[in-house]
């Protein structure tokens with residue numbers, strides 16, 4: 123079932139790339155496996171899927187222990203500073219750096235483990251009170267601060283767009299993210315590379331690809347509905 127779903131999503135990603143004249147390799151499809159069992163992750167790994175997304179530090183730790191295979195684990199959730207130790211060294215990319223405080227905790231842990239940790243800065247693009255992410259007007263300052271941290275590298279930006287009925291409603295937010303990334307790029311902040319734009323989920327990933335997403339995070343369309351709200 124998950125294999126079939128994945129293939130369908132993959133076909134939609136490919137079609138979206140073709141529609142807007144992008145190469146399929148420009149977009150990483152991340153299978154968001156949060157709350158789902160290791161068995162389903164193994165099923166996908168068996169057909170060559172390598173990129174998975176998790177949003178809880180403890181769950182990431184458990185899954186990497188259950189599945190020793192070399193997979194690319196993306197950390198996409200709210201991260202508390204006391205849980206940073208579970209994520210640094212396990213995640214290939216932390217998508218959700220949204221405060222100086224958190225970045226400092228990641229820097230400290232990465233230094234302790236003598237690791238280099240690529241991160242994305244999460245932007246609260248729709249300025250929703252309930253959403254995580256730094257406000258757009260504060261994003262440049264945070265990128266500059268993280269750029270100073272020797273064990274961190276800013277690879278781009280991440281956003282969670284609002285839940286909408288019609289994905290077209292989020293097109294402007296995705297476009298704004300791309301504009302912000304381009305603006306940051308022209309600032310030429312040393313050590314900052316705006317290579318990745320992580321945006322688009324089950325409800326809107328095709329529009330996100332059309333607007334320049336390089337990573338889409340898809341859970342429900344691959345694994346089905348989640349029981350727990352998260």
Ligand SMILES: *Cc1c(COP(=O)(O)O)cnc(C)c1O
Nearest residue numbers: 154177198323324339340341342
């Ligand atoms: C759960 C989650 C997703 C996947 O959401 P779906 O709508 O199930 O595709 C993507 N990004 C983040 C940050 C998430 O927490």
